Amino acid sequence: MAFKLKNIITLLSFNSFIPYFYPAMMFPLRKWRKEAIGMLNLQDGDKVIIPGVGSGHDLKYIPKGVIVNGVDISEVMLNIAILKVKIANNEDYISLNIMDGEDLRFPDNTFDSAILGLFLTCVFDPQKAFSEVVRVVKPKGKILIYDHLVRKKKWSAHFVRSMDAVMKYNFCSFIRRVEDIIAEQPVSVSKEIRGDFFGFIKGFLVIKN
Numbered sequence: 001m002a003f004k005l006k007n008i009i010t011l012l013s014f015n016s017f018i019p020y021f022y023p024a025m026m027f028p029l030r031k032w033r034k035e036a037i038g039m040l041n042l043q044d045g046d047k048v049i050i051p052g053v054g055s056g057h058d059l060k061y062i063p064k065g066v067i068v069n070g071v072d073i074s075e076v077m078l079n080i081a082i083l084k085v086k087i088a089n090n091e092d093y094i095s096l097n098i099m100d101g102e103d104l105r106f107p108d109n110t111f112d113s114a115i116l117g118l119f120l121t122c123v124f125d126p127q128k129a130f131s132e133v134v135r136v137v138k139p140k141g142k143i144l145i146y147d148h149l150v151r152k153k154k155w156s157a158h159f160v161r162s163m164d165a166v167m168k169y170n171f172c173s174f175i176r177r178v179e180d181i182i183a184e185q186p187v188s189v190s191k192e193i194r195g196d197f198f199g200f201i202k203g204f205l206v207i208k209n
Helices: 005-014 018-038 075-087 126-136 157-167 178-182
Strands: 047-051 067-072 094-098 111-117 137-147 187-194 202-208
Touching: 018 111, 018 137, 018 187, 018 202, 047 126, 067 075, 075 094, 111 126, 126 137, 126 178, 178 187, 178 202
Parallel strands: 047 067, 047 111, 067 094, 111 137
Antiparallel strands: 137 202, 187 202
């Protein structure tokens, strides 16, 4: 993966303190993440891509027999995920590689589903990252977005764009709108569920047209 200036802060964060902070943050969300992934109704032999797979927190919720390609820019977090896969003896079905989520090196229409778990608020350009996911997912394929994305009715477009112009240089943004991210893509939201106790996080099941 070619090193990019936009990834400097993200790499510093996800190769240093995030791998230790992440498990404590994810523990209370395990019920909600499992429920969100369940919306995909994954079947034996399905091919799934997980951009921003991180330390592999979602892997345990995916049925054995599903073929998974997980990618991430953090070598530290990816190594944790690789260790988890080895312990679970699931190496025949799960492949993990260093890759930029905004530049997926897969052919068009490769995957049946995609899991974007707390991913679109961490990438530099969420529209570009989402367009790459849509490209590699098959027509009628399912895309799960599980993230703390705000809705149009709660924030003004000008405020959100102005704030995110600054926050995207951090390792995470809290004010991105799901409508802005998916607007220009051939997709539709099929279902929405609450993703945590407070409703701060949401799960969106998105279908590619």
